[in-house]
Amino acid sequence: MMLPTVSPMPAEHPSTPAALFPDYVRLSRSASPTYAPFDGKVPAKWRKAARKKGFTIVDRVKDRLHVALLCHDCGCTHAKRVSVVLGHSPECPHCIKHQRIEHARTVGAVLLGRDPKNRHYGFYQLSCGHRVRRQYHRVARAADGGHSLGCETCREERYRAQANKFGWDLLGPASRGKPGYRSYRHTCGQTQDIMVGNMVWGDCACSGCSLGRTARPSHIYIFRIDLPGRPVLKLGYSARPAKRLRHQLGIDKGITTEVLRVVNLPTGHDARAEEERAHRTLTAQFPDMVVAKAEYGDAINVTREIYRPKAAPLIRRLLDEIETRFPDTGERFPDIAA
Ligand SMILES: [Zn+2]
Ligand SMILES: [Zn+2]
Ligand SMILES: [Zn+2]
Known part of the structure; x- marks a missing residue:
């Protein structure tokens, strides 16, 4: 079976580590995939349903349940269950991927690949260079709202620098995991949980060595x-x-x-x-x-x-x-x- 010529997917961002995310690269190369053909006619009713939803049925593929759909938006082809074409709103995986790449670009990040363990998450490289895992829809929201993606690593480094100014070192999350707090160690050796907002101003007495408020x-x-x-x-x-x-x-x-x-x-x-x-x-x-x-x-x-x-x-x-x-x-x- 011959599939129609389709426009190629845009080139991957040069920094995409193909070796790390083979799944992702597989999707990006499958703009005109070849599926095993399946003998059988495509009923007019199927064609009509597909057309109404923005696709053309190219042929029947894989088994009696699947068809190859050509997306009218991006010109790429993918296999879909007939039941989805008839009863639901089929989505084009290539269009979704284009959108995700675009959302990432808008917020100053690069989409590296998808999380093979959770289809709602992808891996991104932020402008600071750190790699993070984020929910696609959150990135989309950030892009729509004109926000950038926050980086936890950079944030914690900032907290550490703030603490250092007052003689404290950041150890990590607060001992009881309390939000807004972190565990810090004073130069005297005392370790205690302090609210990050207080540390910004050095408003934190060491209960090991000072007679400040909490001491x-x-x-x-x-x-x-x-x-x-x-x-x-x-x-x-x-x-x-x-x-x-x-x-x-x-x-x-x-x-x-x-x-x-x-x-x-x-x-x-x-x-x-x-x-x-x-x-x-x-x-x-x-x-x-x-x-x-x-x-x-x-x-x-x-x-x-x-x-x-x-x-x-x-x-x-x-x-x-x-x-x-x-x-x-x-x-x-x-x-x-x-
Ligand atoms: Zn598409
Ligand atoms: Zn960062
Ligand atoms: Zn102290």
């Missing part, structure tokens, strides 16, 4: 907030709990509030770690005790850490346990009773 004594607290018809508890940490309750939570002045309990901790770093652990325990083991933001809305200026009054004994038990691990030094910190 000063702090507290874990329980507040009772008597929202009308819906009293709730707030568990949190703060260097100045009373100030936090009165001035930072945006609670209406007419609402009765009370500091139910305060546990002293040697540093803000400890307080935050213990507080986060307590929240994890509560949300994992007693999800019914958690009050959703939708329930209290703007009445309290936080998005989580709010519990039902019934949770008081559970929270007290957690705080008792923290207290046994951090026996009180006897020092009293200012505004607890303020």
Whole structure:
């Protein structure tokens, strides 16, 4: 069987590593592939359906279920199941590939090849030279929106350079995988998780050697907030709990509030770690005790850490346990009773 002459696919980008992505290269060379012919007529109904969808049926190929389609847009041929031609909207793999190459070019990248493990992903070389794996549709969105593709490697190198200015080294992801945080090591050897946004400004005290914000004594607290018809508890940490309750939570002045309990901790770093652990325990083991933001809305200026009054004994038990691990030094910190 003779297939019609078709226009050749555009040349690959010179940097395409054919050896790395044999699959991809196979597709790019198959603009006019030869399929095993299959004897049989092409019914007029099939031809009509194909034409309506932008293709010409060149012949029947492979087996009784397939036809070779010539794409009216790009002039390339590919094999398709007849059922797709009749019942669906057949897509031309060559046109899709052209689009993907074009999207990559628009965002300053080069499409290297497809991910053989996931058909939605391809490999790209970014303008910085790093290679990344990206979802095609995200690249298309970036191209449509005029954005470039971000490079994680370059981003982490930037974070490292920022940290170096303040005597820290970037170690990697935060120890608990918390988004927005990274694990850093101070020149003194101390390792801790710090918010990337704080590191940009050097706003980060080393709990190993400095008396900065997170190295000063702090507290874990329980507040009772008597929202009308819906009293709730707030568990949190703060260097100045009373100030936090009165001035930072945006609670209406007419609402009765009370500091139910305060546990002293040697540093803000400890307080935050213990507080986060307590929240994890509560949300994992007693999800019914958690009050959703939708329930209290703007009445309290936080998005989580709010519990039902019934949770008081559970929270007290957690705080008792923290207290046994951090026996009180006897020092009293200012505004607890303020
Ligand atoms: Zn096409
Ligand atoms: Zn890069
Ligand atoms: Zn230090």
